[in-house]
Amino acid sequence: MSKGRYGTFGGQYIPETLMNEIHALEEAYAKYKDDPDFNAELDTLLREYAGRPSLLYYAEKMTAALGGAKVYLKREDLNHTGSHKINNVLGQALLAKRMGKRRIIAETGAGQHGVATATAAALLDLECEIFMGREDTERQVLNVYRMELLGATVHPVDSGTKTLKDAVNETMREWVARTADTHYLLGSVMGPHPFPLIVRDFQSVISKEAREQILQLEGKLPAAVLACVGGGSNAMGMFFNFIPDAGVRLIGCEAAGLGVETPQNAATIANGSLGVFHGMKSYFCQDDQGQIAPVYSISAGLDYPGIGPEHAWLHDSGRAEYVPVTDEEAVAAFEFLAQTEGIICAIESAHAVAYARKLVPQIPKGESVILCLSGRGDKDVAAIARYRGVQVHE
Amino acid sequence: MSSSRIAKAFQNGKAFIAFLTGGDPTLAKSEEFIYEMIAGGADLIEIGVPFSDPIAEGEVIQRANLRALQAGATLPKLFDLVARVRQKSEIPLVFLTYLNPVFRYGYAAFFQKCREVGLDGVIIPDLPAEEQEEACVFARQEGVDVISLIAPTSAARVRKIAESATGFLYVVSSMGVTGVRGEISTNLAPMLQLARSVSGIPVAIGFGIGTPAQAHAMAQLADGAIVGSALVRLVEQHGEAAGAHLRRFVAEMKAAVSGGDESAAQVS
Known part of the structure; x- marks a missing residue:
């Protein structure tokens, strides 16, 4: 059985195109998760910026x-x-910067993760694109505008049920097209390993x-x-x-x-x-x-x-x-x-x-x-x- | 044990591999379209099993998945389709399917059924090398090939992937999801060279190929070219009347992959 397992659950069931990038993320996280400089920077942001x-x-x-x-x-x-989303977003955004990425992409449902991601992107000078189901952009109009105010581009997703699942599909499709400068800042304890581990640790x-x-x-x-x-x-x-x-x-x-x-x-x-x-x-x-x-x-x-x-x-x-x-x-x-x-x-x-x-x-x-x-x-x-x-x- | 039918697909000059989404626009029409593509000269037919969330597909094949699901296509019905085609033709047939429908069917039952109906292989875009064994253990028992993919980002992984690959190696031409591209700029030669140094099985290139010139150029690098979205687009445009268009286009593409070096200069 492969890495990132919780009993039979977990794994890395993703297209071959993403495997190299997922391994790079695993390596980067293993390198920085106990790195004193990384953690000091994250702690400072959590305390002085997020209010922890x-x-x-x-x-x-x-x-x-x-x-x-x-x-x-x-x-x-x-x-x-x-919301709690900022805890994970600040951690992953710092990690993305350490990996040399200049662009982050993310899915959002209610918009909380999208707003948190757009916020971290503004603070840390990263380009940001958010994928959000069309139906959710209508349910959460203000959050769409909030993300745009923060400098993010919001892509309404019209495929499937036009909600969170489809936003994840579309963010994955975007990531498959462009990994070299782009980190997928996944918002929950889901997706391929190491995301469930990284998000859980930061939360x-x-x-x-x-x-x-x-x-x-x-x-x-x-x-x-x-x-x-x-x-x-x-x-x-x-x-x-x-x-x-x-x-x-x-x-x-x-x-x-x-x-x-x-x-x-x-x-x-x-x-x-x-x-x-x-x-x-x-x-x-x-x-x-x-x-x-x-x-x-x-x-x-x-x-x-x-x-x-x-x-x-x-x-x-x-x-x-x-x-x-x-x-x-x-x-x-x-x-x-x-x-x-x-x-x-x-x-x-x-x-x-x-x-x-x-x-x-x-x-x-x-x-x-x-x-x-x-x-x-x-x-x-x-x-x-x-x-x-x-x-x-x- | 690997499928001998897949090996034969690459013995008729450079191979042209044609894709369609099973059940788009109907199961009966898909069956007819397969015969048309065989008549046009396709060497191997790839049948897409429709899925609710095809994360590796571009918009053209996404829409085909939706049409097929709305028309009632299911994995059991596609197995029946394969069985009918197999009675009439020895053309190699593979499924392109996301893992979840296979997982739900049950790996043992799925690969047993593949053998029974005469399906030669399976391409599973969300099953990378690291996760393959849970399915391959059953596939091997039934002599069904699980086709391995190599992507532009696979440089460090090619050796490992090619070593265990069976059937043919599916080389993804460029980053991104399926769909026709204006140009294919990835430098594939070093990756192909490495793959060939490790594995003796044929290599075919897919993703983004929409014109005879592109198909020709890719076939110069590899043993075959795979075309999906350009064919599915014909189904989308012509619906139930797509058969003749598919046959004509496949014939044109087969001629392009079989042609000599002279036209390659146009596309590089």
Whole structure:
């Protein structure tokens, strides 16, 4: 079996044209990941530019409303650019520069990864091109303009379902055409090795901080940590340093769209099966002929038919649990958090809030739960209004 | 054990390898188009298995995949198609398929079925050398060739790839996805030389070849030329009436790859 495996999952299932470049990336990452200069530069950017460490906030009113364990929110929404995506983007952008690249390309769903990538490109003087499904450019008009303000070119993708999966296809096609000066800054713990490893490592700062913070605040580990899962980058970041802590439940919240029993969902663990796509062996929503299914979620960032290979392995090994959350539950949780805590979170993150509302009352008061608030929800306000039938002019 | 039919494709002068997407615009028409391309002089037919997300394809073949899927083409139906063609012709036949449909079918069942219907080989663009063994162990048992690809970026990898290659070596002419290009500027000669020093199997060049002049130039470097998008575009333009156009174009391309050196100067 080849490199980059989590059990049977992972691997490097990509065209021959990209293999040399993927190996160059592996070598560069192996060289720089423990390099003191590289890490000093990254740490400085994370602290002074992105605003790390992010707060671990005790959500007292939410705790009181749910009547169970204490709820802590890991506030990745307060990072510069408004989500956890910046953690990985700064790391990979620095790596790309070390590799001598002058251009970065990336896919985006909701636009959070695209905005973070365009931001890093502006800061680090890299050319930037973002691929985004046409449907997502319409759902997230403001993020498109934000990326353009930052100097990036945004390419709407008209192939397939015109969402995140197709944006990944198109970014891969662009990379196959041009690798010499171009790094594909992949945004989640997916794709061919070494991306799942690199993205997880750069996102693991979330649980590194959260673990220290909760021990300081509570003197003991939480009963559970929760995060939403599309490809799974904020969840891997939130889980990673808790994996050895067998008493901490790791819970990923998948997008169930209109319901796992309907065709309109993106719940890969609930409905997917083993397959090989986008460079990795993992679970995918697909039909019995191996055609990738057109998935759906109100959340553009979770609207993806696969899941990162390490999540697939955490699921199969029983270490992590994955639960489906519907659009309706996520929207209700979005409103709940706004009204109880005065925090407008991303609709992606609201999937984790929704499951917390079910889970927390079942966990005793002396315990705590950490919920990763992966992003802020400004980008979603118009869509939520539409969902509720309210007319707003952006 | 390698397919003897594939070896024969390269024994009739320089080979012309013709691609079409299976089931585009219908399964019945694909079968007819295959006979037309054989009549035109194709030495090997590559049948694309339509996939929802063909990441190595340009827009022309992407659209063909969509048409074929909408017309109901599936892997089992394409196996039936191959079986029908095989009853009438000994032309070498290979599938071009992404890995997931094969993986879902099951490697053992897939390669057994290939042998049963008389399919000689498989090209899997998202299965690089490092990952091939999980499929090749079954392919070898059934005597089906998994065709290896070499890209412009493969310089450091050619030796390893060529050593284990069977059937023929598929050399990707240039960076990027499939689709006709104005010119093919990659310097392929050193890569081909290295491949030939390691492996005795034939070498064919594909990606970007759309004109007789380009096909001729590529055939000077290699043992054959592979053409896909230019043929699929004819299907897109002429739909169910594409048969005669395909035959004529294949005949023109076969003549170009077979022709002597004199016309090569036009394209270099």
